[in-house]
Amino acid sequence: MDSFSCPLPITDYKTVILAHGSGGKLTHDLISKLFLERFKNPFLDVGHDGSVFAIGDARLAFTTDSFVVTPIFFPGGDIGKLAVNGTVNDLAMCGAKPLYLSCGFILEEGLPMEALWQVVLSMEEAANAAGVQLITGDTKVVDRGKADKLFINTSGIGVVETEQPIAPNRVQAGDRIILSSMIGDHGIAIMSVREGLTFESEIQSDTAPLNGLVAAMLGTGAEIHCLRDPTRGGLATSLNEIAQTAGVGIRIEEGKIAVRESVYGACEILGLDPLYVANEGVLVAFVAPTDTESVVAAMRQHPYGQNAVVIGEVVAEHSGTVLLKSSIGGTRVVDMLPGEQLPRIC
């Protein structure tokens, strides 16, 4: 994989391929060349996990995510828990307090009712844990073979109480980059099930609601410029997105990024780079340098931020590019996920 490889323009793909859903370059191409080409507006230009708009005296965040993960049950969670946490987290990344979720089910004829019931119970539990309410929904059924068990869309609304927006365009040179936790757990938990890999200790998805952690971070009063949960495409892709949107360079240190030993081992076996593996309970924060210590300290007090650590910084040079200083001292470009790595990971 050449870091500087340039995929063909989307118009040269006559059909949709799996990599268009990977969260990497082809997903970005599809979105920018098809969707953003027509659905132009200032909200979408922000390039964030959700959009923030004002209504009356309130500012609200709005986001949507469809979940097509396979298998629908996996170590540490299921599609229902993922669907609630995923949208809760997208709202939290906008600095919003998540309030209300919608839920759209697409069910395949033949889905065992028991499986659906387990997913519903799981969504209820996840909604309670995150402190959100599912207030509107929709159910569709398609014929056998026209979907894969069930797909779930959740959209969410949250209230933004920060004075300044939390968005990529606020990221600036000097910002420190804080990673909340170890990376790679979710993607490897899914892939291990699919590939039939077993390890001494089972690798569990890290799926978790991050709104509590974000509230603790905002509670410090620190100058937090941007938040992002590195899901599809992993940490590498998220950092590239921010670097490109903000027009800044990013430098990170490999030695600071923690990966569970079993996850690292699985990555070796599967030929994956943990930097590109999806996470569902991890966030990366861009924070003003003087506030870094207080934010890290607050994060470490929270169950989902115990391993928070500064992994790098934002620089004015090499705009749009992420450089990684490896543990053995070299420096390399870390590009956005170029193609398909892990299809249907969320």
Place this chain on the structure above:
Amino acid sequence: MDSFSCPLPITDYKTVILAHGSGGKLTHDLISKLFLERFKNPFLDVGHDGSVFAIGDARLAFTTDSFVVTPIFFPGGDIGKLAVNGTVNDLAMCGAKPLYLSCGFILEEGLPMEALWQVVLSMEEAANAAGVQLITGDTKVVDRGKADKLFINTSGIGVVETEQPIAPNRVQAGDRIILSSMIGDHGIAIMSVREGLTFESEIQSDTAPLNGLVAAMLGTGAEIHCLRDPTRGGLATSLNEIAQTAGVGIRIEEGKIAVRESVYGACEILGLDPLYVANEGVLVAFVAPTDTESVVAAMRQHPYGQNAVVIGEVVAEHSGTVLLKSSIGGTRVVDMLPGEQLPRIC
């Protein structure tokens, strides 16, 4: 089909069947016995097309719909136009002015890029026509054979400016029931394509944004108690939903309900009752008797309400039941759609 037939409790279905997505009795059972059983809150109890909540000094409506219609292109529209109009209409039925939509695509590997582009163009056009903005989105791709070309979820946010809520529980005895247009066009347009039926004049889907019509109706200052767009399950199912939620009886006159001649003919061939066929550009309004004339007059000034007519009234008797006075003078119970009639109609 016995109008008083009672489907087995959902727990006796071991798997999901197509009829669970028909919008009729089995859909209601699935929703009430699985989803509402766990996702209990006052918002869902309202039993409307969307939920209304207050934030700051504003009242907002929030709704979601997934679209799985097949074929994705049909006379009068496509899945993209339907996805925008469907959510716009659900917001309008809450008396809300639709503002913002989210858009979640699930794409099947192999979908021609050209088809996706046509859908995007269609969504842009529909959003412009309805005066809404698509402000957040998500794209997933699943392997060939695990979806059917593409599914779209749209969720929407609108602002409610009416003093009184517009919801089923405000419907009361004496209310007049106004139908905005002829029924059955959408369902028959889809079925005609699927079944390869041709008619002298092509039957087109009636898919349309109804927010302008609703604004005109609300502009009269009339006491409008409830609005509903009779989509899946048709007019009969919508009226039953309202009768049951509001705890009232409903009487309608067959002779007042207009059906296009070609639609009527197609229904005969296909063995369908137009009362159960989906509409995507029709609404039914429950209005205080003294205000009925002004509302009908306002509707007739609007392109989507030219054929507005009073089709019946709400009564205190036979709570939860809809009675139809047929053109030849008899009266019969019109039940909710008992099972599957038209799968994947929206």
